[in-house]
Amino acid sequence: MPSETPALEPCGSTWARSHDYTARELVRPRSVEDVRDLVLREPKVRALGSRHSFTDLADTPGVLVSLDGLGGSPSLADDIVRVPGGMRYGELAEWLQSHGRALPNLASLPHISIAGAVATGTHGSGLRNGSLATSVTALELVDGRGDLVRLEAGSADFEGAVVGLGALGIVTHLELRTEPTFQVTQTVHEGLSYADLQEHLVEILSAAYSVSIFTRWTDESDGSVARVWQKSRTTPAEIPGTVPATLAHHVVPDLDPAPCTDQLGVAGLWHERLPHFRPDFEPSVGDELQSEYLVPLDRAHEAVSAVRSLADRVRPLLMVCEIRTVAADRLWLSPAYGTDTVGLHFTWKPDATGVRELLPDLEERLPAGTRPHWGKLFATTDPGASFPHWDDFKELVGRFDPDRRFWNAWLARVMG
Known part of the structure; x- marks a missing residue:
């Protein structure tokens, strides 16, 4: 007798219940290799962070990927901390404090995922404080070909990829600059x-x-x-x-x-x-x-x-x-x-x-x-007019995701 097919995990909604996800399935890979296999297998896939958006930004007609099952602890080398992308800022802050380190700034909510906040340009406040993404010194992502790509500050594509809207791939790890606790x-x-x-x-x-x-x-x-x-x-x-x-x-x-x-x-x-x-x-x-x-x-x-x-x-x-x-x-x-x-x-x-x-x-x-x-x-349907590198970013998307596995309705509306 065939075994019973396991029930699919419900995709749910954004944290404020402003959008119900329409994805076919939600999966929680346990390793980077699982992420690579998933990207190669699925024609449509998107990373899902802590659901702290208010639209269909993270949605897909295919498979949503939650990185909170990827696991792994942060690691510190000098003033750089390496973290799994699904980790939340509140968790990282506690870990950094236990090691006498700090991030220069935090957003209003400590509940948000690091990869999701970075990808959308999320920020705290302060005239001399950049957004949370400005602490990033390197990131690793699985691109649309299933390749694990590492980008470091100073590399050709780094400044285009950090605030990437999830359009370039699934960010598995980031490295952030820290400072002494204060x-x-x-x-x-x-x-x-x-x-x-x-x-x-x-x-x-x-x-x-x-x-x-x-x-x-x-x-x-x-x-x-x-x-x-x-x-x-x-x-x-x-x-x-x-x-x-x-x-x-x-x-x-x-x-x-x-x-x-x-x-x-x-x-x-x-x-x-x-x-x-x-x-x-x-x-x-x-x-x-x-x-x-x-x-x-x-x-x-x-x-x-x-x-x-x-x-x-x-x-x-x-x-x-x-x-x-x-x-x-x-x-x-x-x-x-x-x-x-x-x-x-x-x-x-x-x-x-x-x-x-x-x-x-x-x-x-x-x-x-x-x-x-x-x-x-x-509401605007032409936000690119205010971004000098808008067309450069579109070219970057074409190189990182030639088959548009990460493309969705939100990107189609916003980027054309």
């Missing part, structure tokens, strides 16, 4: 007005190692429209027009602050302060949508004015908006390529229709040179 204090400042926001915007965003401004774009009837989250490695600078909070806050006003990292100026280790959220709590709100736009720093005031001009339409759909900075880099598809940027991050209520109707008008009003965060919702 401490950070986090203080929330209340009472920021629009006048001070506009007049002192860059000054405020420069007032600590990492700074985020949170607002709901409300009117100024109470004289206060925003809070400033200041994460400092040294003595923090004053924030014009604000006072330090005496109680802990959630980034979304009026929510329980328990999921957020410690505030009130109490020093703690880098990985316990740089993220907004603790790894042992559900990330962010959960049932939400997100968009983010990276604007050249010298056009930040225009961007703030653009959002304010649509505040009556933005406000009913919004949970909170975060304003933060990312330093320039040379990674082709990084939203901070070639310019220091200000990020306008919108956490939306789960009203997909309302958000999608708003985004084209919002994007039309944002300054020239604005770029979207790849893992979040955006």
Whole structure:
């Protein structure tokens, strides 16, 4: 009697339930050789990270590959740590701290996978801090021919491949530059007005190692429209027009602050302060949508004015908006390529229709040179106009994936 066929593992949805994956199957390879065999066997395949996107970016009509079964521990050589691509930043941070090392920055959520965050240009905050991808010194991926390819900083294809959108292959390992461990204090400042926001915007965003401004774009009837989250490695600078909070806050006003990292100026280790959220709590709100736009720093005031001009339409759909900075880099598809940027991050209520109707008008009003965060919702059908190496990246895709095994509907819409 034939053995019973094992049930396929459900593919599920994105972490915020904003997209249900349509892939035929989800597999968890146990080795790099398993990944190579899978790529050679399947005509359509995509890597699935921690599901922290809000679209079909990681979907495929074929097989989704989760690297959380690849296993393996990090290894440290001098200041470089080698990690499996499916590892999450929260896990790596604990391991690095136990070895007296740190990453220069972390994103808001420690829950995200390293390979997925790097591939989409995900970032933290800080005028002198690059995105998470800028820590990468080497990566290894299985390309569309099933070959294991290693790319190191300085090699011909490295700057094009790091923020690769999953289009070049399945990243199995990365190497990241680290530094000695350090401490950070986090203080929330209340009472920021629009006048001070506009007049002192860059000054405020420069007032600590990492700074985020949170607002709901409300009117100024109470004289206060925003809070400033200041994460400092040294003595923090004053924030014009604000006072330090005496109680802990959630980034979304009026929510329980328990999921957020410690505030009130109490020093703690880098990985316990740089993220907004603790790894042992559900990330962010959960049932939400997100968009983010990276604007050249010298056009930040225009961007703030653009959002304010649509505040009556933005406000009913919004949970909170975060304003933060990312330093320039040379990674082709990084939203901070070639310019220091200000990020306008919108956490939306789960009203997909309302958000999608708003985004084209919002994007039309944002300054020239604005770029979207790849893992979040955006409306533009021609993002390549803002990326000087757009056509070079398409050529890279053709070389790494000649049979378009990693191509999907999202890439077809965005890249044509």
